[in-house]
Amino acid sequence: MLMHREESGMRKVVERLRPVVRAWDQANGDEDFPKERLRALVALGATTAFVSLGDEGAVTDLLTTLRLIGDADLSLGRIYEGHVNAAQLVHAYGSAAQREALARDLSVGRIYGVWNTEPAPGMRIEQVAGGHRLSGAKSFATGAGHIDKALITASRGDGGKQMVLADLSDTAARVDNSAWQVRGMRGTRSGTLDFDGMVVGDDALIGQAGDYEREPRFSAGAWRFTAVQLGAVEALVRHWRDHLIATSKANDPIQRARIAAVIVATRSAGLWVERAARLAESGSPHAIAHVLMTRGVVEEAGLLAMEGAARAIGTASFFANSRVDRITRDLGLYLRQPVPDQARDRAAAAWIEADRWVDDPWW
Missing domain, CATH: 1.20.140.10 (Butyryl-CoA Dehydrogenase, subunit A, domain 3)
Structure with a gap:
């Protein structure tokens, strides 16, 4: 019964989204970060609906949702796809407590992202007193300065790549979007965020080393x-x-x-x-x-x-x-x-x- 209710909710997201994206398709001028449109997706239930996909019907609903959003606003589509990716990764590889924290975040409208690209020498993580210290930065970071949490990757001392769910609520001074001077996809605000010196707790480490690049x-x-x-x-x-x-x-x-x-x-x-x-x-x-x-x-x-x-x-x-x-x-x-x-x-x-x-x- 629970899965049936979840799938029904996915279907409702698609139905509610169709008239909204038609209006967005006609509103062409705003190329800033799509804050209001993201809020609309939250209100429609789109940011909570696809954390896990139960059957082919759910896959079809997510596919339709992604197409509809891409039809209306590609920057929004890029941000939304990253949110879904991050939520699914935390759900797939996180502990029960981390999945519960994810559900709480999504229920209050928090937006996630996935950032993997990084300038040399790359992101690193090391254990210190009180947690784990990050060093390095992420570039082409979609939504930098605007999204709430980012699932990033960082190299451990043993060379393994660890997923870290970083809270971005107090990182405005670390963001630099000045280089994002592009003809298209301006609204993604894909800048750089410097993580040097940020310390995270054990609860921020998602899964095991290598899980991010696990195939397929x-x-x-x-x-x-x-x-x-x-x-x-x-x-x-x-x-x-x-x-x-x-x-x-x-x-x-x-x-x-x-x-x-x-x-x-x-x-x-x-x-x-x-x-x-x-x-x-x-x-x-x-x-x-x-x-x-x-x-x-x-x-x-x-x-x-x-x-x-x-x-x-x-x-x-x-x-x-x-x-x-x-x-x-x-x-x-x-x-x-x-x-x-x-x-x-x-x-x-x-x-x-x-x-x-x-x-x-x-x-």
């Missing part, structure tokens, strides 16, 4: 950001289509041929993302290859949509108040997620080497 969760979890990106590609195609109708170009065969190719690519990307999500959340040994290949499939659909929309709409698509311009700037940056070429290479290698290829090439 580490690589396969990337399906979530492909879902956010897919939502933006779908929004771009929709705005492109609306432009053709509004400008009486819908009967132009050249325009139709151009958008037809993008519709095929986008619908195909949707099938890849759905399959990747199901494999990843079921723990399939084939999840990693599918997710890595999905990253490239979504990237190609996005690039095709951005170029096609610019050609179809022309100069009007480059004005600052254009929804197409905003999506294109944000998506262009978001698609640069780490090592996209390496991801596709790893996926191709997995397919070539798979023993199942002869019997089922599309496993």
